[in-house]
Amino acid sequence: MTLVSKIERLCAGGLGILKPEGQTTGMYKRPVSGAVHVQKNGIVGDQHADTRVHGGPEKAVHHYPAEHYSKLAARFTHCADECVPGSLGENISAYDLTEKTVFIGDIYLLGTSILQVSQPRTPCWKINHRFDTEHMSLFIARERITGWYYRVIQPGLIQEGDLIHLLDRATHRFSIDEFWNIQLQHRPNIDDLLDLQATRGLNEEWKRRLAERAKWLQKQG
DSSP: OEEEEEOSEEEEOOOEEOTTTOOEESOOOEEOOSOEEEETTEETTOOOSOTTTSOSGGGSEEEEETTHHHHHHHHSGGGGGGOOTTTTSOSEEESSOOTTTOBTTOEEEETTEEEEEEEEOOOOTHHHHHTTOSSHHHHHHHHTOOOEEEEEEEOEEEOTTOEEEEEEOSOSSOBHHHHHHHHTSSSOOHHHHHHHHTOTTOOHHHHHHHHHHHHHHHHHO
16 A cells, blocks of 8 residues: 555534625534544534535545645735635645546545545635635636545544555546546547546546536537
C-alpha cells in the first residue's frame, strides 16, 4: 500500500444561513477533534441543508485539496482571509491529493474506514453567497479544482492526522481533472464519454447522464 497523504483537518456539522437571501447551507462545517464514526451516509453528526443534492451514500464524505485555497485567496483577494481549509464545506482537507492525482473509483483507507471516490463535486451558487463574491463557483469549475466525494465501502473511525493510503485504482485514465476536461467540452468525443461512463466506481447518476449525452451526440452526427 502506498502512503498518499494524511488528514490535515476534519470537519462536520455546520448548518448556517447565507446572506443576503437567508438560504440554509451545510457549508459552515466545524473542525472536529478526536475520532468520528463514518457510516454509509457519512460522518455521524454531519449536516446537510438540501439532501436532494448533498449527502447520502454517493456523497457521503467530501474531500477538498488544501493547496487550492491559496489559489482562491489570490483570485478573490477581498475574502482571502476566509479562504482556509474547511470553508468550502468539505469534511476532509489534505495536501498532496488533487484532482490530477485522484481518479474515479479510487479506494482509500482512512483510519479504519475504507472510502471510494464516486464523483467530483459540482460547485454551485451557494459558494458565491458563502464568500460574498461573484463567480467563485465558476472559477472553481473552470480551474477544475472542485474536490470530490467518497462513498463508504467499510464504515469505521477517522480522525485528524490519520494517514490516507491508496488501496486500489479502477482506472489510470480518468482522474477527476480528466473527468471535467471531457465533461466541460462543448462537443466531447463520444468514445471518451462512453469510456468515462463505463469506469468502475463512477456514480450511477453520472453514468446515466454521460450515456445520454453520448446518445444525443450520436444522433447529431
